Amino acid sequence: MNRVLTLAASAIALCAAPAAAQDFVITNATVVTGDGSEPIASGVVVVDDGRVVYTGPQAGAGAFDTATVYDVGGAWVTPGLVATVTNLGLSDVSAVSESNDIRPGSSPFNAALDVAPAINPSSQHILVHRAAGITRAATVTAPARSIFGGQGAIIDLGADGQPVTRARAFQMVAFGESGARLAGGSRVATYAAFANALYEAQAVAAGRWDAESAMLTRADAEALVPVVKGEQSLYMAVERAADIRSVLALKQSFPRLDLVLVGVSEGWLVAREIAAAGVPVIADGLDDLPGAFEELAATQSNIGRMAKAGVKVAINASAMENPRNLNQYAGNLVSLTRIPGADGLTWGQAFAAISSVPAEISGLKGRAGVLAPGAMGDVVVWDGDPLEVGSVPTRVFIDGVEQPLDSHQSRLRDRYRDLDESDLPKAYDW
Amino acid sequence: MLPTVKKLTAAALAVGLAACTSAGARETESASADAASKAPFPSTYSAYPGRPTALVGATVYDGAGKKIDNGTVLFRDGKVEAVGDASLSTDGYDRVDGTGKFVTPGVIDIHSHLGDYPTPAVEAHSDGNEATSPTTPEVWAEHSVWPQDPGFTRALANGGVTALQILPGSANLMGGRSVTLKNVPSRTVQGMKFPGAPYGFKMACGENPKRVYGDRGRMPSTRMGNFAVNRQTWLDAKAYDGKKRDLAKETLKGVLDGEILVHNHCYRADEMALVMDMAKEMGYKVSAFHHAVEAYKIGDLLRENDVCSAIWADWYGFKMESYDGILENAALLFREGACVVIHSDDANGIQRLNQEAAKAQAAGHRLGIDISDAEVIRWFTLNPAKAMGVDGMTGSLEPGKMADVVLWNGNPLSVYSRPEKVWVDGALMFDAMDRKRRPVSDFELGQPGEGDVK
Numbered sequence: 001m002n003r004v005l006t007l008a009a010s011a012i013a014l015c016a017a018p019a020a021a022q023d024f025v026i027t028n029a030t031v032v033t034g035d036g037s038e039p040i041a042s043g044v045v046v047v048d049d050g051r052v053v054y055t056g057p058q059a060g061a062g063a064f065d066t067a068t069v070y071d072v073g074g075a076w077v078t079p080g081l082v083a084t085v086t087n088l089g090l091s092d093v094s095a096v097s098e099s100n101d102i103r104p105g106s107s108p109f110n111a112a113l114d115v116a117p118a119i120n121p122s123s124q125h126i127l128v129h130r131a132a133g134i135t136r137a138a139t140v141t142a143p144a145r146s147i148f149g150g151q152g153a154i155i156d157l158g159a160d161g162q163p164v165t166r167a168r169a170f171q172m173v174a175f176g177e178s179g180a181r182l183a184g185g186s187r188v189a190t191y192a193a194f195a196n197a198l199y200e201a202q203a204v205a206a207g208r209w210d211a212e213s214a215m216l217t218r219a220d221a222e223a224l225v226p227v228v229k230g231e232q233s234l235y236m237a238v239e240r241a242a243d244i245r246s247v248l249a250l251k252q253s254f255p256r257l258d259l260v261l262v263g264v265s266e267g268w269l270v271a272r273e274i275a276a277a278g279v280p281v282i283a284d285g286l287d288d289l290p291g292a293f294e295e296l297a298a299t300q301s302n303i304g305r306m307a308k309a310g311v312k313v314a315i316n317a318s319a320m321e322n323p324r325n326l327n328q329y330a331g332n333l334v335s336l337t338r339i340p341g342a343d344g345l346t347w348g349q350a351f352a353a354i355s356s357v358p359a360e361i362s363g364l365k366g367r368a369g370v371l372a373p374g375a376m377g378d379v380v381v382w383d384g385d386p387l388e389v390g391s392v393p394t395r396v397f398i399d400g401v402e403q404p405l406d407s408h409q410s411r412l413r414d415r416y417r418d419l420d421e422s423d424l425p426k427a428y429d430w
Numbered sequence: 431m432l433p434t435v436k437k438l439t440a441a442a443l444a445v446g447l448a449a450c451t452s453a454g455a456r457e458t459e460s461a462s463a464d465a466a467s468k469a470p471f472p473s474t475y476s477a478y479p480g481r482p483t484a485l486v487g488a489t490v491y492d493g494a495g496k497k498i499d500n501g502t503v504l505f506r507d508g509k510v511e512a513v514g515d516a517s518l519s520t521d522g523y524d525r526v527d528g529t530g531k532f533v534t535p536g537v538i539d540i541h542s543h544l545g546d547y548p549t550p551a552v553e554a555h556s557d558g559n560e561a562t563s564p565t566t567p568e569v570w571a572e573h574s575v576w577p578q579d580p581g582f583t584r585a586l587a588n589g590g591v592t593a594l595q596i597l598p599g600s601a602n603l604m605g606g607r608s609v610t611l612k613n614v615p616s617r618t619v620q621g622m623k624f625p626g627a628p629y630g631f632k633m634a635c636g637e638n639p640k641r642v643y644g645d646r647g648r649m650p651s652t653r654m655g656n657f658a659v660n661r662q663t664w665l666d667a668k669a670y671d672g673k674k675r676d677l678a679k680e681t682l683k684g685v686l687d688g689e690i691l692v693h694n695h696c697y698r699a700d701e702m703a704l705v706m707d708m709a710k711e712m713g714y715k716v717s718a719f720h721h722a723v724e725a726y727k728i729g730d731l732l733r734e735n736d737v738c739s740a741i742w743a744d745w746y747g748f749k750m751e752s753y754d755g756i757l758e759n760a761a762l763l764f765r766e767g768a769c770v771v772i773h774s775d776d777a778n779g780i781q782r783l784n785q786e787a788a789k790a791q792a793a794g795h796r797l798g799i800d801i802s803d804a805e806v807i808r809w810f811t812l813n814p815a816k817a818m819g820v821d822g823m824t825g826s827l828e829p830g831k832m833a834d835v836v837l838w839n840g841n842p843l844s845v846y847s848r849p850e851k852v853w854v855d856g857a858l859m860f861d862a863m864d865r866k867r868r869p870v871s872d873f874e875l876g877q878p879g880e881g882d883v884k
Contacts, residue, residue, distance in 0.1 A: 095637075095749035125747065241878070269878060288584055288884040289549040289777055290874070296550075297879035300588070321745055321779075328785060331845030338839060339848055339862050342883040383796075389785045389845045390792025409746065409756045413797065416762060419730050426727075 022400045023048050024068035026381065029077035031055055034355035034370040036348045045077055047377040050400030055371040070395070072381050078351070080135025080378030080398065081326055082358040082369045083317035084282055085172075085235065085262060088137045089119035089126055089155060089163060105144040111197070111227075112219035113141050113150025116167035121160065125322075127407035130157040132324035133386065133393040135378035136165060136359065136368045137317070140235075143174040147182050147193055151223060152235070154362045156378070158398035169363055170233040170260070171224065176243050176294050187243070197221070198254055201228045230256030233363070235282070237262045240294035241269040248277045260361055262316060265295040268302045268343075271309035280312040280361045284319035285329035303333055303353065304343030314358035326354040331387035350387060377401075471572060473623035475612055477855030482506040484520035485837060488528025493535035493811035493826035497804040503533055505833035508856040513827045531850065532841055534807050535827050536592025536613075536834030539780050540693070540740050540814040541720050541773035544582055545575030545596055545611075545619070549777060550873075559599035560606065564643050564650060565663050567631065568677035569606035571596045575619045578871045581777040584884055586613050587860050587868060588781035590836035590849040593624055595818050597632045597720075600695040601642045603650065603660050605632035607681055608693060610818055614854050615869040628819040630717070631685050633660075635696035635705060636751050653701070657708065664712040691717035691819050693740075697751035699727035706735050718771060718817040721745075723755035729766030738769035738817040742779070743786035743793075760787075760809065761794025764801055771817055772809045783810040788843035803843055832856075 024047050031043030033055055044061045046054035054061050092099035101118050119139065120126070129137070140152030149172030155163040174182055175190055183189035200216045201224035203209045209221060216224075226232035234257055236247050244267060251257055261267070262282045267274060274281060283303050290296045306313050315330060317323035330353055336344030345353060352369075359369030367376055377400030384391035396403045415429050483505055490501030492513055502518040504511040512518055546558040557574035560566045575596055585591040591613050598605035608630035611622040635656065644651025650659050667682035684690035692709070696702050696719045709716050718738035719725065723746065725732060725739035732739060739759075746755030760770045772787045774780035791806045815825025824832040833856035840847030852860040861867035870881050 093747055093750055093753060128747075266878070286778060286781075288588070288781075289581055290877070291549050291551050293550055293552075296874075296877045297882070299879055299882050299884050301883055321742075321776075324744070328782075328789075328845055332782075332785075335846045335848050336883075338846075339883060341865055387845060389788045389843075390795075392792070392796070408753075412754055412756050413758045416726050416756075416758075417797065419727075419766070 022050070022068060022377075022397075022402065023066040024070065024400070025064055025066055026070045026072055026077055026379065027058065028071045028073055029381070030074060031371065032076065032078040032351055032386070033372060034079040034352060035372070036352040036356070038348050039076070043077070045371055045379060047379065047397070047400045050377045052371050052375040052377055052379070053373055055373075070381070075394070076382040076384065076386050077371075078133070078380050078382065078386055079355050079369050079371045079375065080380050080396065081133050081354050082136045082362065082364075083129070083134045083323040083326060083354075084138035084314055084358040084362055085152070086137045086139050086317045086323050087142070088129060088139050088157070088323065089121065089123050090115060090139060090141065091125070092123055101141070103142050103144045104150070107145065109217060110143070110146035110150060110220050111148040111171060111223040112217065114168055115139055115141055115150065116153045116164050119153065119155055119163045121158070121163040124408045126157050126163075128409060129322070129324050130159070130396060130398075130403055131393065131405040131407060131410070133380040133382070133396060134323060134326070135380070135396065135398045136362070136364065137323065138169065138358070138362050140170070140172050143172060143178070143182055143237075145182070147174045147179045147190055148197065148220065148224075149173065151232070154364065156398050158401065159404050166363055168226075168232065170235050171227045172235045173237070175236055175238040175247055176240060176263070177292055178237065191246070194250070195253065197224055198228045201225050205229065228254060228256065230258045233258045233260050233361075235260045235262050239263045239265045239292070241266040241297065243294065244270050245273060248273060248279065251277070263319070264306075265298040265302060267311070268299065268305035269297055271306045271311055274306065275310035280314070280357075281306060282314045282316045282358070282361060285315040286332055287319055300332065300336060301343040304336060304345055307345060307349060308343060312357055312360070313353060314361055315353045327387050327391070328389050330354050331389065334387060347387065471620055471623075473625045474618065474620040475614065475616070475623055475625060477508040478614070478857035478859070480505070480508060480833070480853065480856035480858065482523045483853070483856070484523035484525045485528045485533050485835070486516070486520060486525055488531045488533045488837065489841075490533045490827065491804050491807040492828065493808055494828065495802075495804050495808055497802070501533065503827055503835065505835065505853070505856050508833055510827050510829055510831050510833050510835075512829055526837065526851070528837055530840075532838040532847070533827070534590070534836050534838065534842055535811040535825055536836055536852065536854065537590040537783055537810050538814040538818070538825060539585070539591055539594040539774050539783060539810075540718065540771050540817055541775045542585075542594045542596055542780055543599065543775070544585065544594065544777060544780070545577065545579045546571055546598070548576045548579030549581055559601040561599075561601035561642055564602050564639055564659055565604040565678070566598075566602050566606050567604045567663075567679075567681040569598060570609065571598050571607060571632075572609035572619050572623065575609065575611075575622075577616050577619050577622060578873050580871045580874055581780070582613055582615065583869045583871060584777070585780045586852055587849065587862070587884065589783060590838070590842075590852050591780060591783070592834035592836070592852065592854045593815070593820065593824055594780070595630055595693070597630065597693060600632070600634035600638045603634060603639045603656055604663065605634060607690070608632055610820060612854055614859060615871070624820060626820075626823060629684065629690045630693045630818065631681060631690045633692060633694040635694065635701045636698060637749060638695070657704065661708060661712070664714075668712070685714045686712070688715065691817070693718050693720055693817075695720045697721050697723050699724035703728060703731055706731065706737065717819070720773060721752075721775065723752050723759065725768070726756065726759045726762035729763045729768045732763065732768040733766050736769070738771050738813060739763055740771040740773040740814070740817065742775070743772065743789040757789065757793035758797055760790035761797060761799040761801060764794065764805070765799050769813055769817070770809045771813045773814070784842040784847075785845055791843065803841070806843060
């Protein structure tokens, strides 16, 4: 097991070590690796010191010394789901403004905003989504007073005090209709604001930032330096086909930008151009209405068509009521393969669109969203087909640590299992 | 003594059936001048032509709790003629092979804002809340409905929705009259109005009215203010003698007379209990609480008062009064014998009411509450029909009822299934296998994606 221990040690250097990482083996599983392939029957998953060291048929597993073996009786076992883009950990009740850190609408800062220290791993939304099998998420503030929303983090949903997997993983910027509103009422203003911001970042990088002429705060300009250098991904919210073409063209002026497109309702109309640019997409999964003039061509077939054209597509967790609907959305994309004229995804592709693809976009290629040697031990055991509505996890592991699945919701469920108050009020039932 | 909901429904039914049966296949005729003053903006909808059709070989859920394997559904002239097993004769009918497929009644959404908050969701289209006074019983949702809302077509094609109630929004304590529509494209809202459906009356509890008006420094700014304004408005309506026409009081009187059904947006259990007492005090009946995320805490009370709970499967936590939403809400209500309706309140969610019901069913199963598929189908067919007062006409597959029917390409409680064909009053209005049998709204003509699968 020398090789395994070496792997684990190098990985720990990259992220916070879990408090009580476990060794365990899951046997007799319907294993989904998350890489787009179809499930493996009678599979085995081996986790050593918080890392996956083996996934595959029992025969290839070899010997592994552990006290913990879960025979799951044929149940589905998958990597933890990866939700991007979200605001998990940034609010308790979104309409209760005191509890909501999603929209810093009165801050003088924008690109400099960094969500990492604001993440609350005890938020009920984290607990609820952990119990839904989501183990990692990209979380970020929304653009509020500028086209730049700030720097998002990749977090885990574990029940510990260290939620951040990667701080300052990406910058958020709004184009399209919302960007136009924020920039001054026109798309034209968005492009000017964007170019100016990146020029100021270049000036900071070159040591010639000039406070007199600058429009950005020093902190915001500095925050955009890794963006303009291509060291930090830039997530661009954009919907309309014409806008997608224009934002892709920004690479001509700023060739090192590491672009990711978010929303992209009309992406299917320009799918080949997106694919040729090699830009990944976090796309709205089932939006099929012309909610705005920038979404006239919205269709549930959007993701299927982009995938067919070779675009790397994750399902956008912010385009649904809650990120815990990711698996339902993925399942719907599978159902489209049976409708003439529609384009959907295979089961394996659909699962990848909520696991390995968003992980890869999040900078966790091979480390999250997959059950493969070297990956973090984010493992979920399900009570049914994980893409089927109604299926939920029976066990969730993050970094190899088994997680509690209870929450405010499960406690309410337990209290109201019956309405019997013949002895005492419900308040004593806990 | 209050009228029971059964009496209410029966009264509504009588009205509905009279409107239906007198006109045969063309369901409504122009109303008399007298009727026009009592019921202006009458429905001009009549069924489109259909073929006598036999759906054979499918698993049939009748919407009333029954499942038939290898079933047969016969409809002709817009009406269901027979529902049974494979022994039913299909002579004289076009046979549609449903082997491996499923048949249900048309899906019904009790809570939609299609048309009054249409897409594109631009300010010029924002017609769902007359938020200029906390009580606006005088407004009618039908006057805001834009029949070209592309959302109707998605609800039909992806959701199998054949009837829906369009409600005013929840800014006001009394938001106005709702309208029940058949989900058929039309140039006018009258061409969509469900013939014979009673009106609904939208009310709202809790945070929204007190926030909207409290923020303007006027009453109500508290929950106690909400109740005070409501009660005084009811008292004033009870004193109305009808001599001088008053649109607001005509609506309220319709409620007090049991002709208009109350649909009350209300999240919290304690507030629902107060509303049921207010209804008793004033002499009306709540047909359904909408967004009733805490209904599971008072399933017993809701059963005793015979009030339906129209709910999402899994929405929670977006506002304070939704904080206690749980997945088990529907199942716990069912276990108490209370009426469950799955609703959308959403132009996307309306396309997946079947999936939402399946989620709620699974949550019950995990709690040891096993609810059959056939019962769960009722949550988005017959139960909403009952709460909307149209259960005598649609909502289940029974002889004489409207042939509002969905043929699904798999079990509708699975994420992998979609509507394959949808009939409204026996007319084929959507067919996934025929690209031209798909409505395209005026708005989408000449736009990118016109006629796409969506």
